[in-house]
Amino acid sequence: MKIGLSQEEQVQDAATNQLDSQRKNSARASAADSGRKLSEVFQGVETSLPAGASSVEIRQVACDSRKVQPGALFFALHGAKADGNTFIQDAIKRGAVAIASEEQASVSIPAGVAWIQVREARQALAVTAANFLGHPSIALQLVAVTGTNGKTTTTSVVDAIVKASGAKTGLFGTIAYHTPLGDYSAPNTTPESVDLQGFFAEIRDAGGKYAVLEASSHSLAMDRLWGCHFQAAVFTNLTREHMDFHKTFEDYFAAKKRLFEGTGAGAPEVAVLNTDDEFGKRLAGLAKKTVTYGLESDTDITTKKFQLTFDGLTFTALTPNGKVHVVSQLVGRINVYNLLAAIGAGQALGLSNEVIESGIRNLESVSGRFQRIDLGQPFLVIVDYAHTDDALENLIRTARELNPKERRLAENHQRYHRGTAENRRQISDRAGPGKGYRDGHGGSPQRRHRAAGREGSRELSDSCRQDVRIRRSRNGAARLARTWF
Numbered sequence: 271m272k273i274g275l276s277q278e279e280q281v282q283d284a285a286t287n288q289l290d291s292q293r294k295n296s297a298r299a300s301a302a303d304s305g306r307k308l309s310e311v312f313q314g315v316e317t318s319l320p321a322g323a324s325s326v327e328i329r330q331v332a333c334d335s336r337k338v339q340p341g342a343l344f345f346a347l348h349g350a351k352a353d354g355n356t357f358i359q360d361a362i363k364r365g366a367v368a369i370a371s372e373e374q375a376s377v378s379i380p381a382g383v384a385w386i387q388v389r390e391a392r393q394a395l396a397v398t399a400a401n402f403l404g405h406p407s408i409a410l411q412l413v414a415v416t417g418t419n420g421k422t423t424t425t426s427v428v429d430a431i432v433k434a435s436g437a438k439t440g441l442f443g444t445i446a447y448h449t450p451l452g453d454y455s456a457p458n459t460t461p462e463s464v465d466l467q468g469f470f471a472e473i474r475d476a477g478g479k480y481a482v483l484e485a486s487s488h489s490l491a492m493d494r495l496w497g498c499h500f501q502a503a504v505f506t507n508l509t510r511e512h513m514d515f516h517k518t519f520e521d522y523f524a525a526k527k528r529l530f531e532g533t534g535a536g537a538p539e540v541a542v543l544n545t546d547d548e549f550g551k552r553l554a555g556l557a558k559k560t561v562t563y564g565l566e567s568d569t570d571i572t573t574k575k576f577q578l579t580f581d582g583l584t585f586t587a588l589t590p591n592g593k594v595h596v597v598s599q600l601v602g603r604i605n606v607y608n609l610l611a612a613i614g615a616g617q618a619l620g621l622s623n624e625v626i627e628s629g630i631r632n633l634e635s636v637s638g639r640f641q642r643i644d645l646g647q648p649f650l651v652i653v654d655y656a657h658t659d660d661a662l663e664n665l666i667r668t669a670r671e672l673n674p675k676e677r678r679l680a681e682n683h684q685r686y687h688r689g690t691a692e693n694r695r696q697i698s699d700r701a702g703p704g705k706g707y708r709d710g711h712g713g714s715p716q717r718r719h720r721a722a723g724r725e726g727s728r729e730l731s732d733s734c735r736q737d738v739r740i741r742r743s744r745n746g747a748a749r750l751a752r753t754w755f
Contacts, residue, residue: 305329308368308384311343311401315394323384326367331402331464333395340365343402345395345464348372370394393534396463396496406470407498410478413615414485414495416526417506417544420608421459421484423600424504426636427612428482431629435621438478440469445637450476460489463496480619487525490533499535502618503557504542504611508549523549530556542614544607545569561590561618563610571610578603580642580650580672587613594623598630601640602668640668 309324311331329341335357338344344361346354346369355376358369368384369375375385388394400407415424422444429441429448440449442461447454449472460483461469473481485503489495508523530541530553541557543550546564554560563571573596576585582601587594587610594613598605609630616626635641643651654665 305341306402308343308386311398312386312394313401315388315397317386317388317394319386320384323368323386326384328368328402331395331399332361332366333462333464335361335364338364338366340367342366343368343370343398345391345398346371346373347391347395370398390493392463392493393496396467396493396498396534399464399467400497403467403471406467406474407481409474410470410481411501411619412498413480413482413502413504413619414498414500414529414538415483415504415506415611415615416485416487416490416529417504418509420506420604420611421486423605423608423636423639424506424611424615425482425484427600427609427630427633428504428615430633431612431616431621431626432480432482432619434629434632435625437480438473438476439480439482440473440478441482442466442469443484449473450478458489459484459486460494463494466494466498485529487522490528491525493533495529496534498533500529500533500538502540502542502615503529503538504615505530505547505550505553506544506607506611507547523552527553527556540614540618542571542611542618544611546607561614563607563614565606565610571614573606573610576603576606578671583609589613589617589623591617592623594626596627596630599634600636601642601672603671604668605640640665 305327307324308319308326308328311328312319327341328343330339331343331345332338333345333347333354335344335354338361342361342365344358344366346358346361348354355371355373358366358371361369362380362383366383368386369379370386370388370391372388372391374387379385413425413428415421415428425441425443429439432439438450441447442456444456444459446456447461447469449469451472460466466483470481485495505526508526526549530538532538538557540559540561541553542561542563543553544564545551545554545562546566546569550562550564554562561571562569565572571587571589573585573587576583578601580601582599583596583605584598585596585606587596596609596613598609600609612630613626616629617623639654641653643653652669
């Protein structure tokens with residue numbers, strides 16, 4: 271179990287081991303070779319070092335006892351499912367020479383191992399990791415995108431725009447982590463602070479100048495981005511999600527808001543806000559500069575007319591820096607919003623409209639986001655990972671807008687265990703009153719979920735007058751597609 275993470279975000283052993291193996295020759299390894307004094311590593315952290323410990327040489331900063339190497343500073347973090355203090359002895363056995371915790375020393379600590387009590391352990395972890403690696407984020411222009419939906423697509427577009435400028439960059443989000451040195455599996459949407467600083471160092475040392483990342487509400491609440499200063503912070507939208515973690519919707523919004531207030535390194539230079547969303551309006555004025563985008567309200571970045579086809583989007587965006595002519599292979603009205611957001615971020619980075627246009631044009635697709643699969647079959651196949659009620663509604667709306675009359679196959683293979691119970695209830699409720707998780711469906715939760723999917727498909731069929739069929743598995747849907755068309 272990874273220390274300090276909720277169950278939903280725990281890192282699988284295979285993923286962590288693969289990531290560590292891939293990074294064995296990375297910038298973090300270089301820092302470990304040289305080492306830093308404990309006093310240097312804790313610079314800027316509110317604490318008092320034990321007598322005689324200032325000169326202790328630190329060769330690693332870690333918060334997972336399984337990864338501890340000789341000479342490590344181990345952070346014992348309180349997590350939702352585990353307490354890192356219970357793994358201190360394991361870290362010491364593996365070679366930790368210093369322990370950082372919010373608790374006073376209450377376990378037997380061998381001579382030669384320093385105990386440092388800190389007030390905010392997660393913030394201290396972020397700061398010490400940055401100190402250990404020489405503050406790599408200072409050399410980069412950072413862009414963070416937060417919101418319930420649209421983060422992955424928007425960051426992918428911004429990444430494509432930056433690459434169109436010829437610059438090296440990094441991209442971090444739900445699908446994977448990318449740096450100039452390679453691609454890594456993504457156990458969390460936003461990496462833990464110590465990992466994120468390591469990735470920033472990779473980008474810096476490879477000559478990169480930018481990093482683009484998805485800022486999840488978990489990461490903001492858990493200070494993974496502490497100490498990072500953002501050139502651009504983007505807000506997409508807000509709907510109910512992660513209520514198991516945040517407890518109330520206002521708590522959820524408050525976590526997102528932290529990005530725009532500043533994460534320990536001052537407010538962002540530019541906030542790019544969707545003010546068609548009421549919560550976007552509430553974020554205005556927090557950053558040093560605010561740029562708004564949308565389709566329905568009076569915004570800085572907008573478009574008056576756009577063409578929707580299965581081949582992509584074409585429109586002209588009106589911006590404070592002039593017109594941007596968009597030709598994109600992304601599809602659907604929701605991607606108009608994502609593209610407008612990316613344009614705002616690109617301009618906040620100081621990139622020209624020509625570079626922005628080129629980057630948008632170069633991006634072919636985003637994995638699992640209304641992704642077209644073309645293997646020569648005489649019908650259209652779309653893959654989309656819609657795991658929230660709002661995302662599912664946008665998916666269905668996009669399909670309706672693009673194909674209002676033709677026959678459509680709707681497959682509901684969303685597993686019951688994907689997402690929280692709150693998500694599943696909201697998705698089921700899209701089917702209409704009395705359907706989904708209401709008393710009309712008895713039996714197991716899985717059975718009620720499948721029933722909700724059938725009801726939702728019937729609702730779609732009735733409203734669109736289309737032939738919609740459902741299969742419970744991907745293989746079943748594929749077999750149906752081959753025979754139906």
